[in-house]
Amino acid sequence: MVDTINYNKIRDYIYEKTGIYIEEKRMYFFKNRVIKRIKKLALDNPETYYNFLVKSEYSEMELKKLISEITINETYFFREFPQLKVFAEYALNDVIKRKSNKYIKVLSAGSASGEEPYTLSIILKEMLDYGFDYKIDALDIDPIMVLKARSAVYSDYSIRDVPKEYLAKYFEKEGNNYKVKDIVKDKVNIYNLNLIEDETYEKLDDDYDFIFCRNVFIYFSDEIRKKIVTKFYTILNEGGYIFLGHSESINRITNAFRIVKANDFILYQKPSEGGANNV
Structure with missing residues (x-):
């Protein structure tokens, strides 16, 4: 339950800063991307990651990296x-x-x-x-x-x-x-x-x-x-x-x-x- 609350806090923070909204049907995908960042940074859990994302001196840089993870950039020339x-x-x-x-x-x-x-x-x-x-x-x-x-x-x-x-x-x-x-x-x-x-x-x-x-x-x-x-x-x-x-x-x-x-x-x-x- 605590982890769920913190994932939601991370989602809400992204929405506040970027307008990107993660619907409930995409939360599984979203959590996996957050976990990927947690492991990359060698942090303990979603709560410590939230604090890092919001309050650390690297907040702006980390937000950009997380956005890159959660947005799908699959494209190619003459698509559609x-x-x-x-x-x-x-x-x-x-x-x-x-x-x-x-x-x-x-x-x-x-x-x-x-x-x-x-x-x-x-x-x-x-x-x-x-x-x-x-x-x-x-x-x-x-x-x-x-x-x-x-x-x-x-x-x-x-x-x-x-x-x-x-x-x-x-x-x-x-x-x-x-x-x-x-x-x-x-x-x-x-x-x-x-x-x-x-x-x-x-x-x-x-x-x-x-x-x-x-x-x-x-x-x-x-x-x-x-x-x-x-x-x-x-x-x-x-x-x-x-x-x-x-x-x-x-x-x-x-x-x-x-x-x-x-x-x-x-x-x-x-x-x-x-x-x-x-x-």
Whole structure:
């Protein structure tokens, strides 16, 4: 019983600091990850670990390491390709038709080790006509993943779904790995930021055409999701789109977005002025 109380205290502390909420059905997984950290630090039990996490001089560093343990960062280039095809062939064309300039801005929220933003960069290189330019801002709460993303070096596993012509065009071999070429990498800015903090949105632009936040909301409560979606609404251009993971939805927390169905995928579009409900 005492251990259970301390696991709950650790869970609540993570929620307070990061907005990441561990549901009861994931507590077994969570406890195993905490035990892994306890053993790594040679501590006695969840109580001593809680005190170390909250009160020690290493609290901030340990919180980052624990976050890295409990978030699933499994990703690869061109993941969920059918959805990316909808982005490239439907949503992108729709936004371009509305644009008064030739500059596309994308936000990749929860970008993990960088495969998603670099994939989007490749797609935009391929799809945009001459004269268009773009930039991609990517953020993740896990500093370890951010460092990996900035290095832009990936294993065979990560690049396994990259079309051969793109692999030759946009990657270079580096030992047994593959490095993203600067022509793709230089268009991507990667930040170690927390989606639930107001300061994050002060550092980001306020006119994105697309926001990708795929497989991120699974970690948050409805309260935190609503806060993030409200921020997204503010920084998204009218006519811009939000892309979520295939199992995610924001229907029950807001009716501010127009629901668009394209090739069996649900997209969320910010309506033009006067066409939206309140978030």
